Every structure is written in C-alpha cells, then in structure tokens.
Amino acid sequence: MSESARKDTPEQAEFRQYCQNWLANNHPGEPPVRLSLSPLEIMTNDQLGYLQAWQKAAYDAGLVGCDYPEAVGGGGREDCQRVANEEMLRAKTPYLPNVIGLGMAAPTVFFHGQEALKERLLPRLFSGEDIWCQGFSEPGAGSDLASVQTFAEKKGDKWVINGHKVWTSLAHFAEWMIILLRTDKSHKYEGLSYFVVPIKSALGKGVTVRPLIKITGETGFNEVIFENLEIDDSHRLDQLGKGWQVAMTTLAHERGAGQMVTPRSGGLKSKATHASNSTNLIELARNTPRGDKTAADDPLVRDAMMKSVIREWGLAQNQRRSRVPALQDHPMRLPLQNKLLASEISQDIASLALDIEGPASSLYLGDPNAPDGGQWPMAYMNSYGMTIAAGTSEVQRNILGERVLNMPKSK
Template identity: 35%
Template sequence: MHDDEFRQAVRAWLTENVGAELRGAGGPGREHEAYRERLAFNRRLAAAGWTCLGWPVEHGGRGATLAQQVAFHEEYARAGAPARVGYLGEELLGPTLIAYGTPAQRRRFLPGIRAVEQLWCQGYSEPGAGSDLAAVATRARLVGDEWVIDGQKVWTSLAHVAHWCFLLARTESAGTGPRHSGLSYLLVPMRQPGITVRPIRQLTGTSEFNEVFFDGARTSRDMVVGEVGQGWRVAMGTLAFERGAATLGQQVGFQRELDRLVALARQTGVAGEPQLRDLLARAAVGLWALRAHTLRTMAEADQAGPGQGASAVKLLWSRWHQQLGEVAMRVRGASGTVARDAPYELDDWQRLFLFARADTIYGGSDEIQRGIIAERVLGLPRQARG
C-alpha cells in the first residue's frame, strides 16, 4: 500500500471508530480515565490490524515503513484517539523480543502483546537507581529451574494492571568490571504471592506510577532475554525502541495543546502582551525545531540502527513540554492557582503544569541524557559516579 493510501486508511478507520466518549481520554497523568473502555478500544484496534505496525510480518506485525508508522501516530493523535493501554508491550518489549529474544519467547509472548491480551510494565528504576540503571540492586538467584527475585522497583508505570514485568536484576556481582556487568533482563509474572504493588500518589492526585516489591518472586529459568549477565545491552535496546515513531504522534498532541493555549490567550485578552506573545512564538518555533530534529534522528536510526540522537530528542521534548506548562500558568494568571472543587479537581492546564514536572525525570532524567551525549557522542571523559 502506498504511504498516502495508508494514511487515508488509518484516518478513515479512526473517523469511524473513535467516539466522542473516548476522544482525548488517558495519557500521562490521566491513565485512570476510562481504563476499561480504552482497553476495549485498544483490542478493537488490534483486531483491525492497527497494532504492532513496525513489527516484521513474520512476527505478527504489518512490516510498515517508517513513513507509514509516522503517519499512523500522527493521524491517531489528530483524531484524539484514546491513549493506548498496551503501549509498553507493543512499543518496548515486543521489539526487544524480536531483536534479542529466543524463538520460544517470541512464540509465547508476541501474540498476546499484539492482541492486547497481555499487559506489561517496566521494572528498571529503583529507590537508589533511578536513571542510573547501572546501580540496580534488585537480585535474582537461580534455584533449581527458577529465578528467585528480591528487591524493589519504583515509578513503575501501570504495574497495578500489568500481567507481566520486564525488569533488570543483578544475577552476579560486577566484581572489578563495569558497574553494569552482571545484570540480567528477566520476564516476571506479576500475579503471584511474592509481588506487592503500592500506588504512588502524584501532584496531580492520580497514581499511575507504583512501587513494586519483590519478596521471593519467581520466574522460570528460560525467562532471561539475551545472555545471563548481559542484560545491560538488552535494556539499552529497549530504551532506544521507546523513542521511536510514536514520538511524532506525541508532538501532534503537543501542537494541539499549544493551539488551545494560543486560543485561550486570545480569548482572555492576554495574547497582546509582549512577553506572553514572545513566549508563545518561542514555543511554536521550538516545536517545529523538535519535529525536524526528531524526523532526522528517526531517518538515521532507520538506516543505521538506534543511536544516541534519541537522548537529544528526549531532552528537547521534555524541556519544551515543561516550559509549555509554565506558559499556560502565565496565560491563566492568578485563577490558575486555584483548584475548581474540593478536594483537588484540576483542569487541563493545571494538570499539564504539575505533571510536566516529571517530564525531565521519567524515561531518563536530563542529567543522564546529557551524560550519554557527552560520553558517547562528544567523546568526553566518563563522569565520576558515587
């Protein structure tokens, strides 16, 4: 199918299937919204062949081109379609299994991910190892034919609804080698006695993030992706997949937020204030630059494989979105500081401002992304870490 025809087909399906009751539901800071309805929609999306577009055909995907994947995510965002529930499995773990998993692992897990019947969460960050994943302390030891896992993960998105978790655990001591040696990438069932999930309430009042405690949790011996002790390489591959074509759809959402904010500024009469007009203009130019850089980075990755350009993209979008929230509060003025109803009902702009505080932390903090660029792109000396 030609790329233009593909875009038209996506647009037609979304026009017919995205109802007003789901338009705009879900997303960062709002994952609690219409969860069951969004899950059902995500499964209809799968049944119609609109999930796992970039996966190879032999693994259940459509083998879509990069241009087609970008078109899908752009049209999905423009249609106001609800945030997908199966995102972590489809966009992160699935490509990771295709690249690093065994044939048996692919047969077992890829169909369930594609059909959105099996939901996943990511077990990377820990209380003492946020973006610095080499400091992971959760341990897994082999007992007979099972890995027994003890430790704690934190900021685990959607762990409370996940069936499985892909996590990093220390399976052997790093010794005198690099700190990241001795880590393994494990697939662990969430519905078992050795796992406790506790929600973390955020500034927005919602709790899509969680703490997850592993106290003798178990998974079978063959649930290691890649080689035992070589999980760092697999984990870095997953992070590269995280910043794929869906980033362009995210930016369409950013454009809609900016357009709404400009309209609000005009409606309230503050658009003519020189400082605010300058801030809004800078936001528009910044978003155009972000899109151009993202397209170039994705084209390079499509040719040569994931590189470090994704770190720059993460830095750019997270800072841009955080600043948009700050501009929104300037546009709102004093009324933006007051919640509408007790105990804590936020409007869209208040939620944007508060949740965007996390944009520069989750998915790899700004400090870590700058370190990656400094060391792996600019060739600067490795930063000393305690």
C-alpha cells in the first residue's frame, strides 16, 4: 500500500478501490495512434480523438472533476481527485488531453464565473468534449503579463476584441480560451479584465489561429489574432478591471507544477500526472551498454542519478505541504517553488539522460536505433519551454525573493 493510500479517509479508501476496479476493467490499452509526449503537443485529429474518448470515459466513470460540486458537473467528493490521479498514474493510462482546461480554466471559471456560465462550461470541460487554451502571452508581453495590449472595447452589451496572442498551446483544437484583455488603456493593472472566448466557432469570423513550428517539429504552440471579434458581456469573469486578480488564480494553478484545486476548500491539492522522470532515467542507464557493463555501473552516473532522485523526492514531499493549511505561510510560496523546481529538475534529468546516451542522443524520434524511441532529446529541447512558461525561472526567483521573503527589489 502506498504512503498516500495509508492516509486515506474511509471515503477516499472506498473511492480508491472503485478507481482500481474500474481502471482494471476499462484500461484503453495500447493506443492505435502514436501519441505526443505531452498533452500540450497534440498535433493530429486522430491523437485528439483517441484522447478525448478516454477523458470522456474517465469522466463518465467519475474519475475527472471529482471534487467539484455536482451542480457544475463535478462528482461532489472531498479531496478525491488526488486519489483518481494516483490510480490513473499507477495504471499507466493515457494522459488527459484537456490539461489547460482542467488545470487552469476550471478553477478560474469556478471561482470567478457566474453560476450560469459555470453550469454551461464546466461539464464539457471535465468530459474533454471542449478543449481549452490560455490567452495570456503577447509578442510584446511575455513575463510582464500586466503589459498585455490586446484590447476589448465596450459597445452596448458587447465587447469587441482586437489584438494578438502568442505561444498559445492547443489553440488549434480549442473551443474556448481563457483570456486576459486590456479594457482601459489609462491604467496598467486596473485596466485589465478577464474573459472566456469561444474561438473555434469564430474561426474566420474574427479569429485566426496560426501554428508555430518548434525545433522539435511539434506544432502545439500557436499565435491567435483577433480582428473585431464580438463577445457578450456574460463571458466576463468577475468585475470589470479585476482581471489581474483573476489572472492570479490562473497563475497559481499554472505555477503549481501539476496541482489541482479542490473547490470546497480553495486550496491546492497534490496531483500526480506523470511518472517519475528519475525512474525512467534509471531504466535508461540500466539499458545503456558501457563496454561489458552498463551506464548504471558508472559511479559518476550513479551519483548524478541519486541526486536527481533526491531532488524529485524532495519536490514531492514539498508538494504534500499544500494539503496542510498550517504549513502554508504564504499563498505564493508553494506554487512558485514547485513550478520553479519542477521545471529545472526535469531539464537537468533530460540533460543527464543525453549524457548517458552519448552519441545516440543525436538520434531523433522514429529512428529504430534511438534509445527509448528518441524521447530524451525531445524532452531536453522541450524542457526550455517549461522554464519559460508561466514566468521564467528568473521571474519566479524575483517574486519569491521580493514578495515571499521580503527581500529588496532587484535592480
């Protein structure tokens, strides 16, 4: 029994057994299509269709949206999403494709949206029928989020949007976008408002989505251009001019390094979404020949791998603190720490994997001689995006220093 399972409440223990039984009988098996390594890099309709069907099945069975109220399409449970995530991870199921919807849009809409909007949007978000994307970054506003210039002008009971968003993951499939817009050009922070925008239905009618091809060949990123797109005021979240505060809810979850909100408490809950990178690294070392031995027999490699294991384990234990209110001395400490450390640990592990592979690290996906199917070079290249997304590592350190530790502002 896992450490987490030993601490289950009776309700959680019963739900865990239910999840195990359902997954044993409903595991989708080997996917009929080759999946991208990350849900943010889904590229084909076949990939998306397979993954959406899986998320819908898991949702219908009660394994997605568990902790949200039944009135908005949730399961009405108490801290059970963590249990479902742990069991899906243990069963090695496919990832859920609506990662931005579940991790960022759902808590933001839940805490700031009108009841009618929540009841309309959240059930299809949980089921994966509606894919979501995030419209924050712009060509002139990356880590300085408050400088966004995409403008929404009020005309009657409508808003007309014009501007340009970039690095928009999954926009090529998304029905909906959570978006931070400028509604007043005379104020930086108070001039921002937050909306949800139906972009798929507006393609060619005020919305243009253009893919951005990365060095990896993947096309998960996009730029989204708005030209006189009209939306109803009912799509606004919270009050006019409160967009910055709403955006902080989104960022708290985006920076939570794989955490998910429990609506009843408003707190962040640990969410296991992927296998340990260190475990995969150890297997790679054991399977990589070094003369008549393997890379795992090299004392320098073993030392580096053990450091990675310790760092990952420390991160996991730090995330557990988020479940104990008494250990949360500052609302920004754990989300920012976890985002910063998770992204940098993953990058260091991928770098070590390339060292272990040696010359074979130059072999790409699809090469029959590539170790682990060429996944480690892909992970290494993508890791740089993770140290930039949701605020660069430098920005995270500045915020932690200035706002959490009360250190002087950097010059």
